[in-house]
Amino acid sequence: MRTQRIWSIIALLFGLLYFALPLIGTLEFSLRARRGVYSLDAYRSVLSDPQFRETFGYSIVMAIFTILVGALIVVPTAYWVRLKLPRLRPVVEFVTLLPLVIPPIVIVFGYIRLYNTSSFLPLTGSIMGTNVLLLLGYTTLALPYMYRAVDTGLRTLDVATLTEAAQSLGAGWTTILARLILPNVLIAVLSGAFITFAIVIGEFVLASLLNRPAFGPYMQLVGANKAYEPAALAVIAFSITWICMGLIQLVTRFSKHTKAKR
Amino acid sequence: MAFLDIEHLEKSFGTNRVVKDFNLEIEQGEFISLLGPSGCGKTTVLRMVAGFESTSSGAIRIDGQDVTNLRPNQRNIGMVFQAYALFPNLTVAENVGFGMRVGKKPKAQIKSRVEEMLQLIGLPGLGGRYPFQLSGGQQQRVALARALAVQPRVLLLDEPLSALDAKIRVSLREEIREIQRELGITTIFVTHDQEEALSMSDRVVVMNGGVAEQTGEPFEIYNHPKSRFVAQFVGTLNTLDATVIDAKTGQVRVGETQIGLNRELPGALAGSTINLALRPEVVSLGRKPGRDTILKGRLAEVHFLGSTIRMRVDVDGALISLDTFNTPDTPPPRIGDAVELSLAERDLLVLTD
Incomplete structure (x- = not known):
């Protein structure tokens, strides 16, 4: 028993070191821009760069739209599959997992080939069109996470009976989705949303090949030309992810009705 | 014309016919x-009335209006589910007022109706609570209030008491019946519990294999079952094999005892075997005035149930159950004792298929 405990602690410490050491190294390096002393010069340089603000802002806007589009597609789909097509669940799950096995480079080349200026839908011919394409690409990349989060949320509900109860009270599909299903899976949607946010902020391949001014390509550009700033950007990107994770925890804790045993 | 008219209702899932020519007024x-x-089809009938299942054929009419092909949200039918189905993100008051909000009723009207409903179900101070803060019985009361708040034309209750413990089940069924009487609302109640059905209903429809075997008042269903299934399903029933001696006069033999049923046994031949049935409460331990038929046997089992004692007596291989009141001065006989049972001939039912 005692030996087992010691091994558990050793394994835990090893895991912590494995994750923490590179981060501590990156953080420490990002603070060494000034010779001989620790300083925030690298951060100052990054934050005062107009291109940082522009790309970061662009990625935030794209992330918000991706979350909205993702939720609009995933919540009704997952709900309908649970309610009416439970036999199709494995198929839908497989489809939502495809973005994990198909590399983004394949997706983006497919987009460019299908939607170039000489195609039937020349989305790459305009800035707005390319933005829409990038948005759909991001939605695809986030699909596995968003679908799983929402589906897990729906699993805690007796979707069929709640739907029937609402129908017997005169509610139509829109009311059921907007007033009952969505509020009850909101935590799950938010979990998916924060993961989506983190994915969009750090995404490089789609944005770079579609030539959009996103945060991912900016990080690559800075990394190729500067020494300390990429480390500072990495720390900033990690912080954003952690803040997202923290927000998921907070939202879960402060949601009143989710304490309910359903 | 009846208020709710169900005509030749049929439902098949693939080749499986789960409801067969069901008629009810x-x-x-x-x-x-x-x-x-x-699996007898009772819930399927209810779900077809609610609109959650489509009909394979037949018609459902409410107050003269054909609702067979209407969507559930267009039928104005209230429904209470076994699993409560309260909306977990809404408070009790919001749950009760949900249907009215969907129907875009004025806020003041919703508020007063919600208060009225909470008063009706005896939970006036709990409007601000969430469903998870209520007990099972309270949740089911709220579900009832929610269904009634929209003033439905028909109330459907799908085994609403099954998930509750025994004591609450009894008290809530009395409350439901009281509320139903007070509001005068047409109600269909689905249950597999015969005690619930008999104690609450104006009429009972006993279903088996997708067919309505018998429809009648509880007294009639219990005392004059029309088929072997109804007799066996409703209440406890003792069955005895009897050999026909004379079909015209109704003379039969059970073991060594000859019994005169005083009624003709149509279709029975002398020497053939027929099935007789009798309820436990019509059998007495020992000889009793007015109960002239005597059966002899040995006590096989004794079950002490508190106010009553259920005994099983072996009469020529057939176990006959009987109930006696528990009187502290008279302990029941011991298992294995020879006993006499008395009954009146008129209480013997002749079972047909």
Whole structure:
């Protein structure tokens, strides 16, 4: 028993070191821009760069739209599959997992080939069109996470009976989705949303090949030309992810009705 | 014309016919129970009335309006589910007012109706609570209030008491019946519990294999079952094999005892075997005035149930159950004792298929 405990602690410490050491190294390096002393010069340089603000802002806007589009597609789909097509669940799950096995480079080349200026839908011919394409690409990349989060949320509900109860009270599909299903899976949607946010902020391949001014390509550009700033950007990107994770925890804790045993 | 009219209703899932030519007429304000074992089609009938299942054929009319092809949200039918189905993100008051909000009723009207409903179910101070803060019985009361708040034309209750413990089940069924009487709302209640069905209903429909075997008042269903299934499903029933001596005069033999049924046994031949049935409460331990038929046997089992004692007596291989009141001065006989049972001939039912 005692030996087992010691091994558990050793394994835990090893895991912590494995994750923490590179981060501590990156953080420490990002603070060494000034010779001989620790300083925030690298951060100052990054934050005062107009291109940082522009790309970061662009990625935030794209992330918000991706979350909205993702939720609009995933919540009704997952709900309908649970309610009416439970036999199709494995198929839908497989489809939502495809973005994990198909590399983004394949997706983006497919987009460019299908939607170039000489195609039937020349989305790459305009800035707005390319933005829409990038948005759909991001939605695809986030699909596995968003679908799983929402589906897990729906699993805690007796979707069929709640739907029937609402129908017997005169509610139509829109009311059921907007007033009952969505509020009850909101935590799950938010979990998916924060993961989506983190994915969009750090995404490089789609944005770079579609030539959009996103945060991912900016990080690559800075990394190729500067020494300390990429480390500072990495720390900033990690912080954003952690803040997202923290927000998921907070939202879960402060949601009143989710304490309910359903 | 009846208020709720169900005509030649059929439902098939693939090749499986789960409801077969079901007909029922329900008057306004009537409380009807659909009683039967699992898989008999009672819930399917209810779900077709609610609109959650489409019909394979037949028609459902409410107050003269054909609702067979209407969507559930267009039928104005209230439904209470076994699993409560309260909306977990809404408070009790919001749950009760949900249907009215969907119907875009004025806020003041919703508020007063919610208060009225909470008063009706005896939970006036709990409007601000969430469903998870209520007990099972309270949740089911709220579900009832929610269904009634929209003033539905028909109330459907799908085994609403099954998930509750025994004591609450009894008290809540009395409350439901009281509320139903007070509001005069036409109600269909689905249950597999015969005690619930018999105690609450104006009429009971006993279902088996997708067919309504018998429809009648509880007294009639219990005392004059029309088929072997109804007799066996509703209440406890003792069955005895009897050999026909004379079909015309109704003379039969059970073991060594000859019994005169004083009625003709149509279709029975002398020497053939027929099935007789009798309820435990019509059998007495020992000889009793007015109960002239005597059966002799040995006590096989004794079950002490508190106010009553159920005994099983072996009469020529057939176990006959009987109930006696528990009187502290008279302990029951011991297992293995020879006993006499008395009954009246008129209480013997002749079972047909």
